[in-house]
Amino acid sequence: xxxxxxxxxxxxxxxxxxxxxxxxxxxxxxxxxxxxxxxxxxxxxxxxxxxxxxxxxxxxxxxxxxxxxxxxxxxxxxxxxxxxxxxxxxxxxxxxxxxxxxxxxxxxxxxxxxxxxxxxxxxxxxxxxxxxxxxxxxxxxxxxxxxxxxxxxxxxxxxxxxxxxxxxxxxxxxxxxxxxxxxxxxxxxxxxxxxxxxxxxxxxxxxxxxxxxxxxxxxxxxxxxxxxxxxxxxxxxxxxxxxxxxxxxxxxxxxxxxxxxxxxxxxxxxxxxxxxxxxxxxxxxxxxxxxxxxxxxxxxxxxxxxxxxxxxxxxxxxxxxxxxxxxxxxxxxxxxxxxxxxxxxxxxxxxxxxxxxxxxxxxxxxxxxxxxxxxxxxxxxxxxxxxxxxxxxxxxxxxxxxxxxxxxxxxxxxxxxxxxxxxxxxxxxxx
Amino acid sequence: xxxxxxxxxxxxxxxxxxxxxxxxxxxxxxxxxxxxxxxxxxxxxxxxxxxxxxxxxxxxxxxxxxxxxxxxxxxxxxxxxxxxxxxxxxxxxxxxxxxxxxxxxxxxxxxxxxxxxxxxxxxxxxxxxxxxxxxxxxxxxxxxxxxxxxxxxxxxxxxxxxxxxxxxxxxxxxxxxxxxxxxxxxxxxxxxxxxxxxxxxxxxxxxxxxxxxxxxxxxxxxxxxxxxxxxxxxxxxxxxxxxxxxxxxxxxxxxxxxxxxxxxxxxxxxxxxxxxxxxxxxxxxxxxxxxxxxxxxxxxxxxxxxxxxxxxxxxxxxxxxxxxxxxxxxxxxxx
Numbered sequence: 001x002x003x004x005x006x007x008x009x010x011x012x013x014x015x016x017x018x019x020x021x022x023x024x025x026x027x028x029x030x031x032x033x034x035x036x037x038x039x040x041x042x043x044x045x046x047x048x049x050x051x052x053x054x055x056x057x058x059x060x061x062x063x064x065x066x067x068x069x070x071x072x073x074x075x076x077x078x079x080x081x082x083x084x085x086x087x088x089x090x091x092x093x094x095x096x097x098x099x100x101x102x103x104x105x106x107x108x109x110x111x112x113x114x115x116x117x118x119x120x121x122x123x124x125x126x127x128x129x130x131x132x133x134x135x136x137x138x139x140x141x142x143x144x145x146x147x148x149x150x151x152x153x154x155x156x157x158x159x160x161x162x163x164x165x166x167x168x169x170x171x172x173x174x175x176x177x178x179x180x181x182x183x184x185x186x187x188x189x190x191x192x193x194x195x196x197x198x199x200x201x202x203x204x205x206x207x208x209x210x211x212x213x214x215x216x217x218x219x220x221x222x223x224x225x226x227x228x229x230x231x232x233x234x235x236x237x238x239x240x241x242x243x244x245x246x247x248x249x250x251x252x253x254x255x256x257x258x259x260x261x262x263x264x265x266x267x268x269x270x271x272x273x274x275x276x277x278x279x280x281x282x283x284x285x286x287x288x289x290x291x292x293x294x295x296x297x298x299x300x301x302x303x304x305x306x307x308x309x310x311x312x313x314x315x316x317x318x319x320x321x322x323x324x325x326x327x328x329x330x331x332x333x334x335x336x337x338x339x340x341x342x343x344x345x346x347x348x349x350x351x352x353x354x355x356x357x358x359x360x361x362x363x364x365x366x367x368x369x370x371x372x373x374x375x376x377x378x379x380x381x382x383x384x385x386x387x388x389x390x391x392x393x394x395x396x397x398x399x400x401x402x403x404x405x406x407x408x409x410x411x412x413x414x415x416x417x418x419x420x421x422x423x424x425x426x427x428x429x430x431x
Numbered sequence: 432x433x434x435x436x437x438x439x440x441x442x443x444x445x446x447x448x449x450x451x452x453x454x455x456x457x458x459x460x461x462x463x464x465x466x467x468x469x470x471x472x473x474x475x476x477x478x479x480x481x482x483x484x485x486x487x488x489x490x491x492x493x494x495x496x497x498x499x500x501x502x503x504x505x506x507x508x509x510x511x512x513x514x515x516x517x518x519x520x521x522x523x524x525x526x527x528x529x530x531x532x533x534x535x536x537x538x539x540x541x542x543x544x545x546x547x548x549x550x551x552x553x554x555x556x557x558x559x560x561x562x563x564x565x566x567x568x569x570x571x572x573x574x575x576x577x578x579x580x581x582x583x584x585x586x587x588x589x590x591x592x593x594x595x596x597x598x599x600x601x602x603x604x605x606x607x608x609x610x611x612x613x614x615x616x617x618x619x620x621x622x623x624x625x626x627x628x629x630x631x632x633x634x635x636x637x638x639x640x641x642x643x644x645x646x647x648x649x650x651x652x653x654x655x656x657x658x659x660x661x662x663x664x665x666x667x668x669x670x671x672x673x674x675x676x677x678x679x680x681x682x683x684x685x686x687x688x689x690x691x692x693x694x695x696x697x698x699x700x701x702x703x704x705x706x707x708x709x710x711x712x713x714x715x716x717x718x719x720x721x722x723x724x725x726x727x728x729x730x731x732x733x734x735x736x737x738x739x740x741x742x743x744x745x746x747x748x749x750x751x752x753x754x755x756x757x758x759x760x761x762x763x764x765x766x
Contacts, residue, residue: 075454078495079469084515085478086439086464092474099473102434102717102744109677109703109712109755 029055037061215242215269216262216351219276222246226255235261238275239268260351269350277348432752434717435473437743439466444737445487446724450495453728455512456735457498458743459486465500467512470728470735473745479515481508488529492536496562499539501527507541511562519566521556524549533586534634536560538571538607540593542584551580553595553605574610576603582625587651588634594651596625596639604654616654618647627668632729638678640669646680648706658709664698668724674731675753676706681736683721701725701736708757717744 032046041063050056083090137143140150147153222231228246235241243262246255263269440460447458455476456468463486465479484504491498491512498510503526509519521541529542539558545551555572559565576597584595586607593605600619605612619625623643630637636650636657646669648658660669666682683699699721700714720739727734733747756764 071454072452074495075452078454078513081476081513083475083477085480087475087477094472094474098437098439098475099468100436100438101473102436104433105715105717105746107432107713107715107746107749108751111710111712111757113710113712113714 214352215264215266216260217269217273218258218260218349218351220258220347220349221345222255222257222259224254224257226259228259231259231261235263235272235276238263238272240264273348273350276346278345432746432749435745437466437468437473437475437745438741439468439475439478440464440741440743442485442741443720443739444723444741444743445485446489447726447735447737447743448489448491449726449728449735450491450512451493451729452495453730453732455491455495456726456743456745457489457491458737459489459500459502460737460741461485463502463504465489465498465510467498468743468745470733470745477515479510479517481517481520482506484526487527490531490539492532492558492560493534494536494560496560497532497536497558499530499532499541501530501541509539509558509566513562516562518562521568523554528581529583531585532558533590533607534588535590538586538590540584540586542581542595545576545580551576553581553584553593555593555607572607572610574605583628583639585628585630585637586634587630587637592651594628594637594654596628598622598624600625600641600643602639602649602654604651614654616649616656618649618654618656619643619645626666627724629668629670631671632673638669638671640666640680640682642666644682646678646704648678658706660704660709660711662702667722668736670725670727670734671706672727672731672734673729675755677712678704678706679725679727679734680704681722681725683718683739685721699738701734705757712755715746718742 029047029049032044035043035045037043041061044060044062046058046060048056048058087095136146138145138150139147140152140156143150150156217235219231226246228244231246232241232244235244240263241261242264244259245261246259247257248255261269261272263272437456437458440458440462442461444458444460447456449456449470454470456470458466458468463480463482463484465482465486467476467478468474469476479498479500482500482502482504483506484502486500486502488502489498489500495512497518498512499507500510501507505523505526507521507523507527507530508517510516511518523541523543525544525546527541528544529540531540532538533540537558537560538555540553540555543549543552543554553572553574553576554570557567557571574593574595576595579597579599579601581595581597581603584593586592587594587604590607592613593607593610595603595605597603599617600621600623601615601617602625603612604614618639619641620643623641625639625641627640628637634651636648638646638648640646642665644662644665646660646662646666647656648660648671649656660678660680662680662682664682665685666680668681670679671677672679680702699718700716701722702711703713703715704711718736718738718740720741722736722738724737725734726736731748733745735743735745737743
């Protein structure tokens with residue numbers, strides 16, 4: 001008993017019905033044509049009228065393969081039965097309205113199949129259990145409630161934060177102010193500096209922002225075409241990413257070149273920082289570096305786009321690490337030819353560090369209004385200490401020179417370098 | 432393997448069966464139509480029209496000449512497989528939940544529902560394996576199940592016993608000649624309905640599927656539980672595969688809860704267990720509703736499942752299915 005199985009249609013393509021909009025053809029349907037091709041296939045051309053009344057030409061190319069199969073004579077006989085019921089007078093072969101071939105299923109029996117599935121489920125259970133077991137602890141009074149629900153939240157600051165308690169602060173501030181005023185004579189000490197000099201002013205993002213910052217990385221040198229999703233995928237390799245923020249230009253929608261990536265765990269963030277820092281960025285786009293003075297004109301974000309940290313002497317070969325005073329301090333730099341691009345490499349820093357630097361810079365700037373003195377020196381030193389990665393930079397002497405030697409032009413006027421820096425900070429760094 | 436999807440029914444499938452030669456698949460659903468399909472390519476051979484209510488069950492005789500169906504219109508009908516002609520209608524006081532031919536096809540049993548003042552019964556008719564013959568209108572045997580209603584039943588080897596599964600999880604053995612109750616066991620949890628009973632190829636043992644999430648392999652002669660297969664979902668059906676020593680279980684969340692569960696949670700998969708080691712070896716996904724019935728081809732080359740989603744999925748096993756062996760089996764082969 002032999003059986004003919006049609007394998008195909010290999011190429012069932014429908015021609016555009018518009019081509020068949022012919023008056024002559026509209027009335028009579030041509031008979032189906034079967035042409036034999038050289039490679040043993042057959043091309044069947046059929047014409048039919050579709051449900052919507054359009055005439056359609058269908059071209060099918062099929063290959064017929066004869067598969068000889070020995071079957072029970074009873075089965076062979078049943079194969080020849082005529083169809084009945086709803087299938088009466090339907091052509092031979094499976095009908096597309098009742099019979100379809102589903103997606104391929106890979107079924108591979110395995111010993112211990114259950115174990116693998118159960119393991120996965122167990123792991124998931126474990127995770128949820130872990131989440132369940134997380135103890136709620138108030139950051140103010142260490143009670144087992146949320147900090148926001150704490151009965152002392154109006155009167156006490158969270159544990160471990162400097163200047164806890166409004167009453168404390170008032171007392172301290174009063175003492176400090178008195179002391180400074182007594183020692184320094186006429187110089188005014190702003191409130192945020194009255195406590196130990198390295199005090200931090202009010203910041204945007206609330207006083208608990210620091211907590212999140214601990215596991216947040218600041219990524220610069222991000223490609224202009226990057227998407228948050230790309231970054232997330234890239235950084236998820238190191239741990240659970242809770243938040244990705246990619247700064248985008250409001251008008252163009254393009255990335256501004258920097259992003260923040262928050263992790264669940266600080267250790268994960270540390271790992272990511274270590275592994276990804278200096279790694280090659282998405283090679284999708286390489287920005288042709290415009291001349292430096294062009295960048296200045298274009299705005300400070302151009303710095304972010306082109307900065308690179310390939311080598312310690314980065315300032316000589318490629319763009320500067322950060323928008324800093326350097327370029328402004330050396331006006332001849334502005335006329336340097338465009339730096340060669342060595343491919344974009346991510347530069348990753350802790351946001352917490354960055355914030356501290358920002359806070360210090362902020363303090364220093366404010367102090368610029370005061371004549372240089374002990375307080376100024378102390379503050380600039382403290383700012384130096386808080387930026388450990390600045391230490392090995394070869395241009396540090398420029399900094400030192402600026403911070404310590406530059407005389408403010410006039411009372412109330414901020415030096416040009418600091419103006420730009422302030423502009424940068426105000427626009428981009430206050431997160 | 433590429434399953435063939437049969438979408439000839441408009442409502443949930445209730446039973447699917449292969450013919451003895453494995454070439455034709457019959458399916459019944461809650462719409463009132465019976466369908467016959469060629470198993471090799473999923474082509475529909477025809478439909479059988481006449482029932483007035485949802486269909487619960489069908490069976491085909493070993494020679495693939497006669498087809499018996501039963502449904503919620505309180506009738507049991509006999510059809511000619513080849514033409515779709517209705518040969519005989521038996522009327523009852525309540526719906527028919529299960530029909531089954533004996534091994535030689537000369538007897539047909541029907542299980543009637545307990546409803547409207549009628550007790551659940553098992554009725555047996557003598558069948559003449561001829562489409563032209565006049566079939567008997569009177570039953571040759573009637574067993575009344577007055578304790579717990581029977582949900583499934585079948586003839587054991589040589590038509591010696593009738594084995595019935597009940598809504599309270601019990602299995603009863605009756606003498607097929609006299610209708611005398613011989614044995615009763617409770618292999619499953621109390622008050623958990625037995626949903627399916629399928630035979631091994633030689634009908635010396637059978638597998639029961641139960642709502643208590645287990646399936647059990649039980650001997651026909653002394654109702655001894657040989658094996659237990661534990662699943663994580665209520666079971667609607669269980670089948671024993673010839674050639675390879677597997678069993679296939681089908682089930683899923685109850686139909687009424689389906690809308691509140693996702694396809695993943697619902698566990699709408701056919702589960703394969705090793706028959707001897709009682710260990711799960713794999714699952715086949717595809718249905719997006721509970722599996723109401725799984726049937727294995729008597730040649731062991733494939734299986735099909737009917738789901739609450741209205742589809743029949745026909746699977747032809749491929750090589751890994753036949754190649755799979757446990758370590759101990761392989762070691763045994765090498766000796």
